[in-house]
Amino acid sequence: MEKILEVENLHVTFTTYGGTVKAVRGVDFHLHRGETLAIVGESGCGKSVTSNAIMRLIPDPPGKISAGTITFQGKDLTKAPEKEMRRIRGVDISMIFQDPMTALNPTLTIGTQLMEGLREHRNISGDEAKKRALEMLDLVGIPNPEERLKQYPHQLSGGMRQRIVIAIALICDPDLLIADEPTTALDVTIQAQILELFEKIQETTGVAIILITHDLGVVAKIADRIAVMYAGKIIEEGTKREIFYEAEHPYTQGLLKSVPRLDMQGEALTPIDGTPPDLFSPPIGCPFTARCPFAMEVCDKVYPEHSSLTETHSVDCWMQDERAKQLLAASAGTKN
């Protein structure tokens, strides 16, 4: 399959009065055409920063892409001039924001906000733009689209607004859609509807989706592959099945154990103790060491090498290192 996006060794830093925050510290991932990749992790792990970096929407200053490449359709976006980025944003790569209550401008009509991207990038008439807008509203499941175009955001419910935001993101027919926590601010019933909408959109338009979330339920529903981020690094990556059933990184395992399940009768949830490390001075070794139940001396001193378990499944953990496996096998041998 064709790779539409390849991120390599991405570093993003923020210069503040208190020092430099290393928010993203060497992230690698790729995305195929028409695929959904979920980036999961807790607050502050750098997942939103990663997505903003792809769009080059990191406020500079204080933020800066300090190293790495983002190759989108053969072009390195980290080196693209701002003018070229403007032609890519909204046209080739679109973004959906977390909170539909604040993502729409309260003083402009839905129609204006829906069509302005189209008018900016495509040389089309007002009538054609309107026709396309109505098509989009129909696609995202908004009743009475003609009437909605004249309304203002405050006249719509949260779920409706998120549909509008999705319609705005899709109106120029992008190849890549970045959804930053698209369902976090919505009611549970609406969440399910929006996720179904994503599936439907992907079927109709074949858009590739990067889904940023901390909600593993959302991931289970629509992701093809999952990348788990922790302290500015992707620590494990694999297909949905590999992450949910064969997770090897202690952090991923901890994350899965801390999610309530319907079949848990009276069992307590197992939270991950402790807090993520301070990204002003991230640890040299594995950042999860302090919270890891299996931590070894080496974990604290050296960052683990990248181990590929299958073609799709890879993990950064010393326990997956060949030498660790040999030692384990040896110790198992002596016991018997």
Added chain:
Amino acid sequence: MLRYILKRLLIMLVTLWIIVTLTFVLMVSIPGSPFNSERATNEAVQANLEAHYNLDEPYHIQYMLYLKSIVTFDFGPSIKQPNQTVNDLLGRGFPVSFELGMVSIIFAVISGIVLGILAALKHNGMIDYLAMTFAVLGISIPNFVLATMLIQQLAVNVEIFPVATWDSPAHMILPVIALGTTPMAIIARLTRSTMLEVLTQDYIKMARAKGLSPWKIIVKHALRNALMPVVTIMGTLLAGILTGTFVIEEIFAIPGMGQYFVESINQRDYPVIMGTTVFYSAFLIVMLFLVDIAYGILDPRIKMNSKGGD
């Protein structure tokens, strides 16, 4: 919308009536009369004069006569300048005052907004510090001090601008700067702070994510939202400009309404006091009403109905 406007008009009439009544009460309660400052006239002449202007009537009759003059918009002749009616004075003075006030407010709004936007976009940069220092100075220096300084420096020491009067566009520059600087500074500071806040909003990020040009993002998405608070204080600023015109007209010898307003009180020229007060109040009330309407147009969330609009 129509109901709202009708309701507002009714409230405006009541407000105007209260102002008229208060003015009347204050006017009759200041000691003296239009005639006792002049050389001694004999009793009979004094009584005749008072009878001529209905000043010998009891207060409630005088009050009714004043109300009648307001309703018919005929304030009668001035007592001090008997060959001119109050309407003549207003007709001559108002266009000049209006011009001064409007040019000042337009200058204040445009330069204030531009300065505020520049400061916000270059947040914590050189332009920001300069603009805000300028704004603090503008807010702290009273207009009469600024007016005198401007005349001293730019009309007397360096003869770039005319010292006084109101004849050509060049004559407007100093009075307009003197009158408009304080409101401009207030608008600049307000625009800067609201603009900074608006620029961090999600919908601005979304506009950037749509690939819009920076210009469009600022003008179409940010400015309109940032101007809401500016429109809110426009009413207060207009009132400030209006009272400021009295002082500025005096300093620059501009033949506006201000001179009649101030003189009429000193001279107890009752019809002129009533005429100018009513006129100024009515003007300000109408302006405030227009500001409220503008607010409703700018922000679609504000509904103009009799329940939610006030």
